Amino acid sequence: xxxxLAVLEQRDGALRGVSHEVVTAARRLADALGGTVEALLLAPxxxxxxxxxxxxxxxxxxxxxxxxTVFARYAPEACARAVTTRATGGKHAAVLLAxxxxxxxxxxxxxxxxxxxxxxxxxxxxxxxxxxxxxxxxYAGKALLKIKMTARPAxxxxxxxxxxxxxxxxxxTLETPSLASGDSGRVVVREVKAAPAGxxxxxxxxxxxxxxxxxxxxxxxxxxxxxxxxxxxxxxVGASRAVxxxxxxxxxxxxxxxxxxVSPTLYIAVGISGAIQHxxxxxxxxxxxxxxxxxxxxxxxxxxxxxxxxxxxxVPKLTEEIKKLDG
Amino acid sequence: MAPKFQGVxxxxxxxxxxxxxxxxxxTVRAWVDDNLIPIIGTQYSAGRFPKQxxxxxxxxxxxxxxxxxxxxxxxxxxxxxxxxxxxLERGDSGVRSFASVQGALVMFPIxxxxxxxxxxxxxxxxxxxxxxxxxxxxxxxxxSNPAGxxxxxxxxxxxxxxxxxxxxxxxxxxxxxxxxxxxxxTGALDDPGSIRGFxxxxxxxxxxxxDQTGKLSLRASDTSELVLEDxxxxxxxxxxxxxxxxxxxxxxxxxxxxxxxxAVGAAMACYDEALQYAxxxxxxxxxxxxxxxxxxxxxxxxxxxxxxxxxxxxxxxLKDQGQATPQQVSLAKRNNVSMATDVAREARRLLGANGxxxxxxxxxxxxxxxxxxxxxxTHDVHTLxxxxxxxxxxxxx
Amino acid sequence: MKIAVCIKxxxxxxxxxxxxxxxxxxxxxxxxxxxxxYDEFALEEAxxxxxxxxxxxxxxxxxxPAAAQETIRAALAIGADSGVLLQADRVPADGLExxxxxxxxxxxxxxxxxxxxxxxxxDSNHQVGPMVAELLxxxxxxxxxxxxxxxxxxTAEREVEGGIEVVEFPFxxxxxxxxxLNEPRLPxxxxxxxxxxxxxxxxxxxLPAGSIEVLAMLPPPDRKAGKIVGEGGAAVPELVRLLREExxxx
Numbered sequence: 025x026x027x028x029l030a031v032l033e034q035r036d037g038a039l040r041g042v043s044h045e046v047v048t049a050a051r052r053l054a055d056a057l058g059g060t061v062e063a064l065l066l067a068p069x070x071x072x073x074x075x076x077x078x079x080x081x082x083x084x085x086x087x088x089x090x091x092x093t094v095f096a097r098y099a100p101e102a103c104a105r106a107v108t109t110r111a112t113g114g115k116h117a118a119v120l121l122a123x124x125x126x127x128x129x130x131x132x133x134x135x136x137x138x139x140x141x142x143x144x145x146x147x148x149x150x151x152x153x154x155x156x157x158x159x160x161x162x163y164a165g166k167a168l169l170k171i172k173m174t175a176r177p178a179x180x181x182x183x184x185x186x187x188x189x190x191x192x193x194x195x196x197t198l199e200t201p202s203l204a205s206g207d208s209g210r211v212v213v214r215e216v217k218a219a220p221a222g223x224x225x226x227x228x229x230x231x232x233x234x235x236x237x238x239x240x241x242x243x244x245x246x247x248x249x250x251x252x253x254x255x256x257x258x259x260x261v262g263a264s265r266a267v268x269x270x271x272x273x274x275x276x277x278x279x280x281x282x283x284x285x286v287s288p289t290l291y292i293a294v295g296i297s298g299a300i301q302h303x304x305x306x307x308x309x310x311x312x313x314x315x316x317x318x319x320x321x322x323x324x325x326x327x328x329x330x331x332x333x334x335x336x337x338x339v340p341k342l343t344e345e346i347k348k349l350d351g
Numbered sequence: 352m353a354p355k356f357q358g359v360x361x362x363x364x365x366x367x368x369x370x371x372x373x374x375x376x377x378t379v380r381a382w383v384d385d386n387l388i389p390i391i392g393t394q395y396s397a398g399r400f401p402k403q404x405x406x407x408x409x410x411x412x413x414x415x416x417x418x419x420x421x422x423x424x425x426x427x428x429x430x431x432x433x434x435x436x437x438x439l440e441r442g443d444s445g446v447r448s449f450a451s452v453q454g455a456l457v458m459f460p461i462x463x464x465x466x467x468x469x470x471x472x473x474x475x476x477x478x479x480x481x482x483x484x485x486x487x488x489x490x491x492x493x494x495s496n497p498a499g500x501x502x503x504x505x506x507x508x509x510x511x512x513x514x515x516x517x518x519x520x521x522x523x524x525x526x527x528x529x530x531x532x533x534x535x536x537t538g539a540l541d542d543p544g545s546i547r548g549f550x551x552x553x554x555x556x557x558x559x560x561x562d563q564t565g566k567l568s569l570r571a572s573d574t575s576e577l578v579l580e581d582x583x584x585x586x587x588x589x590x591x592x593x594x595x596x597x598x599x600x601x602x603x604x605x606x607x608x609x610x611x612x613x614a615v616g617a618a619m620a621c622y623d624e625a626l627q628y629a630x631x632x633x634x635x636x637x638x639x640x641x642x643x644x645x646x647x648x649x650x651x652x653x654x655x656x657x658x659x660x661x662x663x664x665x666x667x668x669l670k671d672q673g674q675a676t677p678q679q680v681s682l683a684k685r686n687n688v689s690m691a692t693d694v695a696r697e698a699r700r701l702l703g704a705n706g707x708x709x710x711x712x713x714x715x716x717x718x719x720x721x722x723x724x725x726x727x728x729t730h731d732v733h734t735l736x737x738x739x740x741x742x743x744x745x746x747x748x
Numbered sequence: 749m750k751i752a753v754c755i756k757x758x759x760x761x762x763x764x765x766x767x768x769x770x771x772x773x774x775x776x777x778x779x780x781x782x783x784x785x786y787d788e789f790a791l792e793e794a795x796x797x798x799x800x801x802x803x804x805x806x807x808x809x810x811x812x813p814a815a816a817q818e819t820i821r822a823a824l825a826i827g828a829d830s831g832v833l834l835q836a837d838r839v840p841a842d843g844l845e846x847x848x849x850x851x852x853x854x855x856x857x858x859x860x861x862x863x864x865x866x867x868x869x870x871d872s873n874h875q876v877g878p879m880v881a882e883l884l885x886x887x888x889x890x891x892x893x894x895x896x897x898x899x900x901x902x903t904a905e906r907e908v909e910g911g912i913e914v915v916e917f918p919f920x921x922x923x924x925x926x927x928x929l930n931e932p933r934l935p936x937x938x939x940x941x942x943x944x945x946x947x948x949x950x951x952x953x954x955l956p957a958g959s960i961e962v963l964a965m966l967p968p969p970d971r972k973a974g975k976i977v978g979e980g981g982a983a984v985p986e987l988v989r990l991l992r993e994e995x996x997x998x
């Protein structure tokens with residue numbers, strides 16, 4: 025019986041939302057292969073908030089491997105070793121991780137240790153006999169590459185916000201072994217400093233409200249922050265390269281070729297003209313809304329819905345209407 | 352925000368360049384995009400030469416780039432030098448003029464006509480941008496006819512050195528320069544054979560430089576009048592190997608060579624801007640690039656640029672072989688500057704009303720190129736140089 | 749300090765992507781190639797560290813076709829001391845094979861640091877650097893935006909969702925670099941001339957195909973044409989209605 029290993033993430037004692045996406049993708053793949061989903065979470069303590077819900081998304085078995093000091097924070101070498109140990113022996117058809125900051129660091133280590141290739145940032149995944157077929161963006165999203173992976177396991181990292189979590193309940197049997205070795209490895213994460221401002225990361229938020237030079241001044245980003253807040257914690261504020269280079273917004277918020285590539289459910293581009301490099305960063309969003317006073321702005325060509333007008337008039341009105349919705 | 356310049360190369364001229372030449376071109380191109388283009392519109396409007404760029408230009412190695420490494424220069428070949436001028440003028444003719452003067456009109460004559468001492472004293476400092484120079488040949492009454500210049504250099508009374516008297520006009524870098532190469536007659540005023548070059552420190556007593564005002568062209572460049580009233584210089588000021596009119600003329604040929612390339616750069620900038628604009632500007636429901644008259648404009652521009660590119664490259668190769676004649680340089684300067692003014696004008700027209708704004712490049716290039724058409728030998732003078740060359744008959748006067 | 753910087757020759761980020769006739773690769777006609785932008789941060793960091801130490805050596809290593817010599821020369825022009833090209837006409841899609849070839853070359857180099865850009869902008873794989881580290885048994889920190897070096901050990905920072913990880917590691921180590929680490933310098937024209945005299949070794953290699961097979965390269969899915977809902981604040985209620993009832997995202 026083949027299985028798919030889903031490697032999950034937690035932070036500060038709670039399961040990270042992106043983990044549901046990984047389990048969902050694992051479940052879909054396991055169903056195609058007629059197999060099971062094993063979820064693996066490395067945590068400081070066995071009781072991680074949200075773990076009990078993993079069965080709902082399709083995990084047959086959930087393992088929380090814990091160690092108070094080694095897994096207090098991400099430990100690249102210890103985590104890689106733990107995943108590799110679990111995945112050795114070829115019992116898994118695939119090892120899936122989120123292509124989050126941690127996943128991007130962990131996946132190549134695991135793949136190299138297992139001596140198998142890695143497909144990064146996948147947006148689609150299917151089985152072809154014993155092999156895995158993965159679709160992933162290349163050239164900053166200007167093209168898609170469809171590849172076949174014949175090694176076992178195939179290690180794949182998944183682009184966040186693409187594999188919408190779907191409930192497909194399975195047993196979700198939980199076991200909580202503790203890690204035997206106390207060795208964190210040579211690379212030690214001393215601390216995680218708070219990032220300036222916003223808590224929700226642009227790369228993972230389901231709704232992104234992005235601003236460009238049309239905002240005219242850094243202080244005016246407040247109208248976007250108000251709009252983001254109106255979505256009740258589901259929205260992050262992004263920025264075009266122009267305003268990041270001008271120092272108005274931090275690089276972590278930049279959407280575009282040299283910033284983050286995002287795939288939110290809803291992307292609202294405010295005062296952004298739509299240069300190719302920006303489009304490369306958000307064109308895979310499910311729904312794109314553009315607000316710009318120039319009706320010839322290229323952004324309107326990619327937007328599903330657009331409003332031509334003064335953003336200082338339109339955005340506050342939108343904030344008002346959104347607030348009315350949820351009540 | 353304009354996308355980065357991708358080059359204009361319809362005939363794969365890049366494939367005819369060496370790896371180094373491409374690398375030089377790419378480096379200066381990136382530097383111009385990052386440092387010059389963002390500020391040039393405002394500098395031009397304000398009538399200011401962006402002096403703050405001098406240290407970066409020097410560090411890049413732009414000054415006297417085709418002079419030997421022994422003197423602190425980059426030691427590039429002439430094709431690479433031409434490509435530098437092309438990219439600088441793609442930014443602005445005034446800024447390219449600064450580099451032309453510094454390299455071809457001051458460092459070149461020092462290298463060509465100076466003593467070893469003079470070379471060692473001045474060239475490294477000029478390569479590093481610490482010393483700026485200017486070239487004093489043209490006078491208020493002697494432009495196209497430099498042979499008639501009336502600035503004099505007489506032996507100083509009581510022994511060593513010289514005393515210079517005269518006025519020079521239209522001198523690029525004049526007010527910024529620490530050193531001026533002044534061409535003056537040591538003999539009779541009707542004897543152009545007595546013209547010699549003198550290295551005059553601009554802080555010498557009796558020397559004044561004053562910027563000419565009211566310019567509607569080359570506004571991002573310092574153009575000055577120089578007045579020499581009994582300026583005394585030591586005997587070491589004479590460029591010992593300078594001899595007659597042919598000396599300053601050979602400097603002009605060196606500068607004109609760079610200008611032939613520079614004009615192509617200006618034309619490329621105008622064409623690229625016009626093309627991007629035409630593709631984005633929608634009128635009557637479609638981009639104006641889809642209308643026949645605008646396509647004709649763009650095609651004409653591309654044709655002229657392509658021809659001029661090939662002209663420059665062959666000229667550069669000839670120069671590197673030591674075979675380029677002044678007349679060959681004349682043909683390139685004349686042709687390329689003329690075509691560039693046409694390209695700039697047509698680009699300005701394609702841009703419509705937007706084309707009159709400093710935010711767009713075409714009109715600035717158009718205005719600048721009028722100066723480039725006139726200086727370093729007017730278009731008409733080059734016509735006569737070539738006419739004489741091919742017919743054997745002097746039609747100057 | 750002996751530092752190796754691994755660089756990759758990639759198509760310029762402004763390239764319009766056209767798929768070749770084989771349906772699997774990029775059509776390279778008219779494509780301009782550059783040093784991978786993320787590798788520039790790595791090269792700049794290496795040069796700064798060498799300058800700070802007062803002495804040392806920066807070696808640039810690249811795996812690619814013969815034309816990658818020009819890419820290495822560009823790095824030499826910026827200031828690297830020597831270069832090595834592992835010349836392979838066919839570079840497999842399998843990053844692990846690339847990592848194996850690089851690791852074999854770097855193994856006995858005695859490097860204090862081996863730097864990579866965090867990702868190449870063509871394949872977007874995000875993997876070769878850390879894979880090389882694993883193969884060489886070296887500590888590795890990825891996507892660093894800040895670096896401090898002490899005696900035999902260093903501290904780096906990297907962006908994670910909602911925070912910045914502060915990571916300590918010993919040398920020798922492999923680091924991959926992200927935007928924000930430094931401001932890469934341009935080559936000087938003298939540097940371009942000097943690059944010609946610096947050693948550049950070309951070593952032809954053949955890599956195994958690996959176990960990733962490219963089935964196809966496809967254009968991104970076309971988005972359906974959108975519509976302008978209206979003008980100004982008055983159009984907002986209709987927009988919200990459409991997002992709710994038609995797009996179903998609210």
